[in-house]
Amino acid sequence: MTERVSIGIDIGGTKVAGGIVDVDGRITGRLRRDTPHRSTSPGVVEDVIVGVVEELMVGLDPEDVAAIGIGAAGFVAADRATVAFAPHLSWRDEPLRDNLAGRLPKPVFIDNDANAAAWAEWRFGAARGETHLVMITLGTGIGGGLLFNGEVLRGRFGIAGEYGHMQVVPDGIRCQCGNRGCWEQYASGNALMREARALVAARSPIAMDMVARVNGDPGIITGPLVTEAAKEGDRMAIELLAEIGTWLGIGMANLAAAFDPGRFVVGGGVSAAGDLLLQPARDAFAKQLTGRGYRPEATIIPAHLGNDAGLIGAADLARASVE
Amino acid sequence: MTERVSIGIDIGGTKVAGGIVDVDGRITGRLRRDTPHRSTSPGVVEDVIVGVVEELMVGLDPEDVAAIGIGAAGFVAADRATVAFAPHLSWRDEPLRDNLAGRLPKPVFIDNDANAAAWAEWRFGAARGETHLVMITLGTGIGGGLLFNGEVLRGRFGIAGEYGHMQVVPDGIRCQCGNRGCWEQYASGNALMREARALVAARSPIAMDMVARVNGDPGIITGPLVTEAAKEGDRMAIELLAEIGTWLGIGMANLAAAFDPGRFVVGGGVSAAGDLLLQPARDAFAKQLTGRGYRPEATIIPAHLGNDAGLIGAADLARASVE
Numbered sequence A, B: 001m002t003e004r005v006s007i008g009i010d011i012g013g014t015k016v017a018g019g020i021v022d023v024d025g026r027i028t029g030r031l032r033r034d035t036p037h038r039s040t041s042p043g044v045v046e047d048v049i050v051g052v053v054e055e056l057m058v059g060l061d062p063e064d065v066a067a068i069g070i071g072a073a074g075f076v077a078a079d080r081a082t083v084a085f086a087p088h089l090s091w092r093d094e095p096l097r098d099n100l101a102g103r104l105p106k107p108v109f110i111d112n113d114a115n116a117a118a119w120a121e122w123r124f125g126a127a128r129g130e131t132h133l134v135m136i137t138l139g140t141g142i143g144g145g146l147l148f149n150g151e152v153l154r155g156r157f158g159i160a161g162e163y164g165h166m167q168v169v170p171d172g173i174r175c176q177c178g179n180r181g182c183w184e185q186y187a188s189g190n191a192l193m194r195e196a197r198a199l200v201a202a203r204s205p206i207a208m209d210m211v212a213r214v215n216g217d218p219g220i221i222t223g224p225l226v227t228e229a230a231k232e233g234d235r236m237a238i239e240l241l242a243e244i245g246t247w248l249g250i251g252m253a254n255l256a257a258a259f260d261p262g263r264f265v266v267g268g269g270v271s272a273a274g275d276l277l278l279q280p281a282r283d284a285f286a287k288q289l290t291g292r293g294y295r296p297e298a299t300i301i302p303a304h305l306g307n308d309a310g311l312i313g314a315a316d317l318a319r320a321s322v323e
Helices: A042-057 A096-101 A113-124 A189-201 A205-213 A223-231 A235-259 A269-273 A275-288 A306-322 B042-057 B096-101 B113-124 B189-201 B205-213 B223-231 B235-259 B269-273 B275-288 B306-322
Strands: A005-011 A015-021 A027-034 A065-072 A083-085 A092-094 A108-112 A132-138 A142-148 A263-267 A299-302 B005-011 B015-021 B027-034 B065-072 B083-085 B092-094 B108-112 B132-138 B142-148 B263-267 B299-302
Touching (some): A005 A042, A005 A113, A042 A096, A065 A096, A065 A306, A108 A113, A108 A306, A113 A132, A113 A306, A132 A235, A189 A205, A189 A223, A189 A269, A223 A235, A235 A275, A263 A275, A269 A275, A269 A306, A275 A299, B005 B042, B005 B306, B015 B306, B027 B306, B042 B096, B065 B306, B108 B306, B113 B142, B113 B306, B132 B235, B189 B223, B189 B235, B189 B269, B205 B223, B223 B235, B223 B275, B235 B275, B263 B275, B269 B275, B275 B299
Parallel strands (some): A005 A065, A065 A108, A132 A263, A263 A299, B065 B108
Antiparallel strands (some): A083 A092, A132 A142, B015 B027, B132 B142
16 A cells, blocks of 8 residues: 555645645645635635645545645634634634535544644654643744643643733733734734834834835735845844744743743744744743743744644644544 | 541641541641741751641551642652742752651652642542643642643643743732742732732722721731631722732633633632632633633632642642552
């Protein structure tokens, strides 16, 4: 028998990424689409998913595909079938698994995208051998996955790991989840973009290089553009990544107080900034950890699988669910 | 063979409570001492523990005592032998188990006091049957214990559950742990006492009944005194318990985002305030929970074992460790 592949789909706030994944976690084919805006109907996102899967399966023998795994940026309920809530998508109590199962030729498995990423990093990436892992995916928001002793910790109702919505600032910035002061409003790609746009719009002296870079138009600034500028030495971009990294480290110190992991793995699009983000995070963590000096400290390392962790993990969890 | 008992000791920031505990979690004898101030040497606390155990064992046949369990308000390292750090006590990398083992006639087991309380509530109290429990003990500070599927979640280095030291207010009130803005500076017996004393010292109009109650001396105000006053209708005391309860609820919403428990059990001395504390906590939790309306919500209930949970749990964990 040939080694079978599985298909993984990672649905984030801005991108739908799909891939064919082999048993060793390697991606042998991939596709990418924009995520429909959350004002569109839930069915539109499902159409995109089905389209991506169908296109990926062109040229594959369906017999060789074990299962299809979906990692979604939302609260996947304990039944592993329903997306209860998705801050950045239009799903509310959406029976995603059954809706897709009727349209796809293979067993469908769904999980939170960050759970999938945590699983992938533990199986194939930066967290191999770690017994107590906190995964943080910095994209549009903050995704979270917890893996203890090789098991995804999903919580009583299936939605553990949503620490992006822990309040870090009382009466702080309004979040898409409805609350104020959520961690992801201070440490995420959205935060990076929002702050960069505000500085450019204000024509802050420190923003002058960025103003030139975007011809004065704050509306075209994205997180990746800020990261690229930082890597080229743009001082405002470097400062903003450090701000976000500092908030990242403070939040990680909070999580360390609660969970006491051995390792934090930081993935998602913003993690492409590397040490421009992670060094300030490590510095803030070291200054903020309760009991510091009298306890072993968790390490903070970048994801090895980058933006691919979600789709690799979704595919591998799907395979594991049918084996 | 007679059913054996075990001895449990709960060491908090202000009290050392000891008890003889039977296999059903019942206390058949008890003792209480003040905790030596944290400026005294670590050995003084150990002397108190040894004294309490020896006094409890008077009249017991040593053969009937299975083990001695210590629940300590500190970071018990993964080796379950060392107290790495104790914010409210003088222990720093203290080899507590071995120090005590040489002076006591039975096997000694140590754990964090809130882990012990969580275990007791799960075995004998308010959390029976719950698979995902967050235990919060409100005493001098906030103690925390996590129990998932009948196992205490201790973390990679043994010190999970220290969520009292999650930062809830940037640049907030200084904590004994060295940080600022820790949750327990806003929701604990210390917070209750501090705020009541400040209002009395300021002779705030709302404090006038309390001023009379303490003959104008803020220094004699304690948490239990505020709780007692609240139960008798003192408006300032009721407001302060509601403030603390509100912070309690906000922090629980943060923990629900991260862990997604089925139940929060609130114990410790401050929980004696009952619904004067817990109703504001439930209200704040309901307003602050991310995804509210699109998820099942954890229940928030008082501990059944009250202040005894720590010593009962320490005794029962000790017994379990030698069986």
